[in-house]
Amino acid sequence: MKLRSSDLLLVASTAVITAALTIFGRNFISGEKKIKRKIKHFYGVDDPQFERAMSQLLGPPILHGNHVEPLHNGDEIFPAMLAAIEGAKRTITFETFIYWDGEIANRFASALARKAAEGVQVHVLIDGVGCNCINAESLRRMRDAGVELEIYHIANIARANHRTHRKLLVIDGTVGFTGGVGIADEWTGDARNADEWRDSHYRVEGPVVAQMQAAFLDNWMKTRAVVLHGDDYFPELKKVGNHRCQMFKSSPMEGSESARLMFLLSINSAQRSIKIGNAYFVPDDLTTETLIDAARRGVDVEILVPGDEIDSLFVKHATRNRLGRLLESGVRVYRFQPSMYHCKCMIIDGLWTSVGSANFDNRSFRLNDEANLSIIDGSFAASAGKAFDDDVSRSTEYTLSDWENRTVFQKAADLSASLLRSQL
Template sequence: MSRHRDQLLTIGLTAAASAALTIFVRNFISGEKKIKHRIAQRYGISDPQFERSMSQLLGPPILPGNKVTPLYNGVEIFPAMLAAIASAERSICFETFVYWSGRVADIFADALAKKAREGVRVNVLLDGVGCNCVNGDAIRRMVDAGVELEVFHLGNFARTNERTHRKLLIIDGHLGFTGGVGIADEWEGDARNENEFRDTQYRVEGPVVAQMQAAFLDNWMRTRAEVLHGEAYFPQLREAGELHCQMFKSSPMEGSESARLMYLLSIAAAEKNIRVGNAYFLPDDLTTQTLLEAVERGVSVEILVPGEWNDSKTVRLAGRQRIGQLLEGGVRVYEYEPTMYHCKNMMIDGLWTSVGSANFDNRSFRINAEANLNVINRDFTATAVQVFRQDLQRAREFTLQDWHDRSPAEKIAGSAATLLRSQL
């Protein structure tokens, strides 16, 4: 009898160990090979070949006929999104990472619940890590009102390290919003102090909205196993403006190198200037090399990141530790001072702009589900550069001397933080 118990115990321990190993491998070891070879410059941003390459290599094509309106900080972002929700007649699709309990979360919950009670089909997808109120009143009010709500990978231990970081709101299939904003009180206001995050969201009209809807549906099908289709979700879309746009998406389940490839191809094609504003800047070795090669061929590279006000001290420590090589190579780095800088944007050669949810780190490049709106247009990019310049006026340059002058404690902590960079 004792021998039988020992056998059962051995079997149980073996099964538990196998399950733990499987979960670890699925979450922390990628089966995909990582791009290691440098991306050669074969064309510039203004060359038609660049647009063709981005259309074919990244999935959905770049489409003409779109209008994109930037919205700055919560003072502009939240009223525009809430007005769009109130205007919905047939469908609302809403996907976000951050949904934190508080006044803003309650306002959005009430707005979405109201439309569900009116008969609008409301589909909401929240991330299991980014939402801190899965069992809270705001979520219950939505569900009780008829909102179809799913939580991405909640309870799926084999996928618990994968998150949806996408920020998408699509109204009736013809009006979209994307960018970096989270649904939380921290995003209220106008970036006047440390309690009001600096961020940008984009209101989108035109044919590219169908690509935004498809990006939402991608994760909705994976979570709920339901296909949303028909006129309520994919109506005929007419041209709304002059912008050529692409809603690019990536995730570990459909090619985790796509986000990284988009950045690498864009940087490699730069001929004049690269401007990157990103909340979490932690480039890997190949991306660092690609930026340095851009500087070597005469490209001006400017990076804007959060300063002291930062919601991820680990990323800041690791990022500061890693940028020494960039500073030595001639890249200029600035730290935003008034509050948390949460934008995610890249502008190249006054023509190409990429904005959306993707951070400049391994988690966005290889682990998270991300969605970025890519725009190829001189006027749109000129406006984005102008705003970038305004943000630089509220930032302090972090020089190579500053990097050397970091305290011994920060250098040690930074070295330790970089050991975690595959998960940051």
């Protein structure tokens, strides 16, 4: 039977619409059932059951015998990372979201290219959205030197909204770095002014570095389709410190919302204090309710977010819209003043600390590939808490009165941004 032109048009239109809906669904709608009901408060973070829950519900297990060194701002972070790269003997694995053309990008490209030319196996994975220099000379220099370089999801339209937001650098399988910093000039300096972003990164040694390596390989296998293994990547790692650590990963492609579950379990287990510093704080309804419940239990809850120096006005408005009920419940909110605040840190009861790439928003909870390092150690939490308090001292408190006295325009802008918070 010969199809009429109108039938052919209908078939073609149906195919186009179906393809468009499929692409939209894969990019903007998760097929996974989202946790909707509150998690019951059974124990604190100092209870062995909390450690078992984190190991068994999130995985991989929390490991003993690690040492995590905090590094603050570009003046400390970039020299430490570049020195580790320079000292590499066998392998370098490096995954990042932001790689912006400039002096820092060139310095990293030169260091990585130099090691590859020396015979070190160098593997670099950069997100296609976070990189603004895919065809730049710095990336060509790395490839010409023998660096294996992949761009994450740049050609996959069906997954264009899914990004790797992970920040991982592992040297010889023995030393790892993770945190919030991007490879860009904006992170240089010491957060003294608007041109020097505030951020923290962490140098890690011990058995948990193998989990960091595994997190990198998760996306390397998806892009390069090659398995990296053996002693060059997974050497025997001895205990070197007292920090109990876990490096967990979260990815929508694996039907996982581990980042969100980690935050929910941690907040729900708080008994005394919660300190959350985050660049993109746009909590969903259940996370908001969990924070409110903690405040009603008598937990001191403090939230630190960017102030007027922020890289996204859209996020600023969405964040502000979500603060009302938290402020009404006694949660204290601070806005960092000197520069863009880009940290991602949560400290519970002065014992449990989680740092890494995950923001406090739906994009990190549901859409991005994330990796966070969590540490059970009182001394480390005290150090992280001091850094948080130091940042608060350079912030202004945002009160319920401030929120209630927003202008009509501000309220409209905040509400409009919040309606689209699922994509933040």
